[in-house]
Amino acid sequence: GESVGLHLPTLSVQEGDNSIINCAYSNSASDYFIWYKQESGKGPQFIIDIRSNMDKRQGQRVTVLLNKTVKHLSLQIAATQPGDSAVYFCAGLRSNDYKLSFGAGTTVTVRA
């Protein structure tokens, strides 16, 4: 079955630096990938998504890269701010049954 996992459970970043969060997926049937941010006490919030026919997508201060060859995606956050401290999840969606599988999450802590 599908599994989506993150490489590191925690990441500590100096304020102003760039953050990179990595994620690997096992099933090439996933064709839509989403990054979510979860702040303490809240539900996950959409950050950015990417379809499998793309390699890169940019948003405001965030970039997602998808490497289908090695089944890897990453989330890059530019100029990390204290408000970026949260748990970040990658998720893969299969379009045949719309099943969404989540990784375990990476906790990002921003140091002042």
Place this chain on the structure above:
Amino acid sequence: EAQVTQNPRYLITVTGKKLTVTCSQNMNHEYMSWYRQDPGLGLRQIYYSMNVEVTDKGDVPEGYKVSRKEKRNFPLILESPSPNQTSLYFCASSPLGGEQFFGPGTRLTVL
């Protein structure tokens, strides 16, 4: 305001006492889903529904039931809760194949 609402937000109950957690969305989404979140395990899907009267098992459906009689509502039912169902539960909705919007979560403790 477009949103997913869940009730209750917090619940403490005892083993075997049936409970229902409600979920409602006002975005006319076809797809709705329930997840549980446990430390170190991320979010695991319990059940999902692609439309009214259509429900399917996710990764961890044992001990749970759902129903989808109306498009906007997707209640999660625990007929006989057990302590291993103590968890943080999230409901989500989306258009088919699109971004999922999550509710605020329900923290359930089963004693």
